[in-house]
Amino acid sequence: MTSASNAKPAVVLLSGGLDSATSAAIAQASGYEVFALSIDYGQRHRFELESANRVAEALQVAEHKILRIDLAALGGSALTADIDVPQRRSDDEMADGIPITYVPARNTVMLSLALGYAEVLGAADIFIGVNAVDYSGYPDCRPAFIAAFEQVANLATKAGVEGALNFRIHTPLIDFSKAEIIRCGIELGVDYAITHTCYAPNNQGISCGTCDACQLRQKGFADAGIVDPIAYQDEQ
Amino acid sequence: MTSASNAKPAVVLLSGGLDSATSAAIAQASGYEVFALSIDYGQRHRFELESANRVAEALQVAEHKILRIDLAALGGSALTADIDVPQRRSDDEMADGIPITYVPARNTVMLSLALGYAEVLGAADIFIGVNAVDYSGYPDCRPAFIAAFEQVANLATKAGVEGALNFRIHTPLIDFSKAEIIRCGIELGVDYAITHTCYAPNNQGISCGTCDACQLRQKGFADAGIVDPIAYQDEQ
Numbered sequence: 001m002t003s004a005s006n007a008k009p010a011v012v013l014l015s016g017g018l019d020s021a022t023s024a025a026i027a028q029a030s031g032y033e034v035f036a037l038s039i040d041y042g043q044r045h046r047f048e049l050e051s052a053n054r055v056a057e058a059l060q061v062a063e064h065k066i067l068r069i070d071l072a073a074l075g076g077s078a079l080t081a082d083i084d085v086p087q088r089r090s091d092d093e094m095a096d097g098i099p100i101t102y103v104p105a106r107n108t109v110m111l112s113l114a115l116g117y118a119e120v121l122g123a124a125d126i127f128i129g130v131n132a133v134d135y136s137g138y139p140d141c142r143p144a145f146i147a148a149f150e151q152v153a154n155l156a157t158k159a160g161v162e163g164a165l166n167f168r169i170h171t172p173l174i175d176f177s178k179a180e181i182i183r184c185g186i187e188l189g190v191d192y193a194i195t196h197t198c199y200a201p202n203n204q205g206i207s208c209g210t211c212d213a214c215q216l217r218q219k220g221f222a223d224a225g226i227v228d229p230i231a232y233q234d235e236q
Numbered sequence: 237m238t239s240a241s242n243a244k245p246a247v248v249l250l251s252g253g254l255d256s257a258t259s260a261a262i263a264q265a266s267g268y269e270v271f272a273l274s275i276d277y278g279q280r281h282r283f284e285l286e287s288a289n290r291v292a293e294a295l296q297v298a299e300h301k302i303l304r305i306d307l308a309a310l311g312g313s314a315l316t317a318d319i320d321v322p323q324r325r326s327d328d329e330m331a332d333g334i335p336i337t338y339v340p341a342r343n344t345v346m347l348s349l350a351l352g353y354a355e356v357l358g359a360a361d362i363f364i365g366v367n368a369v370d371y372s373g374y375p376d377c378r379p380a381f382i383a384a385f386e387q388v389a390n391l392a393t394k395a396g397v398e399g400a401l402n403f404r405i406h407t408p409l410i411d412f413s414k415a416e417i418i419r420c421g422i423e424l425g426v427d428y429a430i431t432h433t434c435y436a437p438n439n440q441g442i443s444c445g446t447c448d449a450c451q452l453r454q455k456g457f458a459d460a461g462i463v464d465p466i467a468y469q470d471e472q
Contacts (some may be wrong), residue, residue: 029360069305072351105352108392112348117310120380148391152384156344161375 002020007033009062010125010170011118014038016051018195018217019173022185023129026172032125034061034106037117039110041103043070047205051196071103076125084148087200089118107140111149119157124165126153131173131181146171168236178220186226194196202233209234223230243269245298246361246406249346250274254288254431254453255409258421259365261296262408265424268361270297275346278308279340287432287446294427303349307339323436323446343376347385347405355393360401361375362389367409367417382407414456422462429465434460438469445470 010032012024027034038052042200049066054063078157100169115124130141139145146169153167154160160167171179183190197217198207207214221228246268248260256337266442272295274417276287285302293301350362356463366377375381383403390396390402396403409417421428433453434443445468 065309067306067309069349071304071352073301073303074349074356091391103352104355104394105348105392108348108388109345112341112344113305113310115344116307116339119340120310140392140396142391145388145391148384148388152344152381152388153385154377155378155381156341158340160373 004072007031008125008178009033009035009121009123010063010127011037011114011121011123012037013114013129014052014055014064014128015129016048016053016055016196017129017213018134018178018185018192018197018220019129019131019181020052020191021055021129021195022181022188023127023170023172024055024061025185027125027127027170027187027192032061032127035117035121036124037114038062038064038066039113040066040068041109042068042070043203047196047198047207048199050205052195054194058133058194065117069109069113069197071106071109086212087208089212105140107138107145108149111153115153115157115167115184118167119159122159122165124159125168125170127162127170127172131172131176132172132179133175133177143171143174146174156188166205177223178216179223182220182224184224191229195230195232207232222235241407241455243267244361245269245271245357245359246363247271247273247350247357247359248297249350249365250288250291250300251365252284252289252291252432253365254414254421254428254433254456255365255367255417255447256288257291257361257365257426257428257431258424259406259408260291260297261421261424263361263363263406264295268363270295271353273346274300275303275327275349275351276302277342277345278304278306280385281437282443283434283437284432286441289429290430292362296429301353305345305349307342307345310340322448323444325448325451337383341361341376342382343374347389348387351389351393351403354403355395355401358395359399360395361406363406363408363447365409365426366407367412369411369413377403377410379407379410382410413459415459418456418460418462420435422460427465431466433466443468 008194010027011035014036036056081094132142150169159165197213199211199213200208246263248263248270250256250272272292275297277320385403433449436444437448
């Protein structure tokens, strides 16, 4: 924990990606004391969690917890099961429906755990870096889902029911384009060199540059007119 | 898996307790093929999960998955953290607010995981053995919570959003007294000898007979006019 602070505590879901690092920086800039929560949901690679550690350190958060849960045991996603991650998809292909990298109930599980952590801390505020613009087509990144979960949070908990806490799910990036997220983060001093985005990195953790996530990231930096500080396999 | 069946699949949350065993039996009797899901959320004792295994076997479910998640790392409950379980509380004390055995966001986490499993299976139906009558005062056992979560389920998922599945959270016990649950289970052939209820068993797994859960169970059997088939420490 950091030294005493009068800031209100907030739980921030931190994946190690570009969006969640920016969301954490926004929470801090808004005056919250950040308690970061990373969920190790059986990702096929560990580089994302290493990035989460680095981002938590860089932001000097009050606490960083990593909870492991084996969503891979449930199967059904290219990110947890043994299914190939799509590569070099065109904009049209990416815009067409919900991709195989969708992890069933991922954000519902992550918000549930954030809610438990928040209630134990006495924190009413939960930040999640979802984005409905360049969102890869995931249903659990939309405002309607977030609003419904906020209602669940206040009905599910002792603190919510007894009125001690009025839970709010903050989605500071939900209406931002990827370029706007990056510009906002740069203004707040986020170091994007320590974030990890790629769905299919090599053994050294170098991003492929061709999966949907890499393509969205690269387009975001290009649109923002900022150089992406990470390396890609296809540049090497 | 059991042999081919035309029954619709349902995910049933199975704790190993009396309520969830009854809920699973009701799902089967209603014509569903049961896919049981037990969550090992860092309970202080393992006897509950052993009971879940025995119940899954007795019911010959299609599949039984156990997912581990360390809610104890978040703290805040006598059931996961190093806090004493209350003993020999009177009816008035038990009726007075939400007890220390409340696990933050427990049912939200469990339903989220059941939702992920259901989506992977293509199952629209999820059973949870919550009970709002003899419910120990937990907020996430109430109909308002269940209705809100059902809404989340249909907004959070690819299958829900695309209309392939219309998720329903079934709570067959929600309006039953403990005695009614037991009578219903006995009619369906549930063997309550293999269920585990106690919050504070001894090293051999023998129930204390004095925690809230044991007291509610004993009162339920007494009200139903049925002999509780398990042993208690205070009888020995």
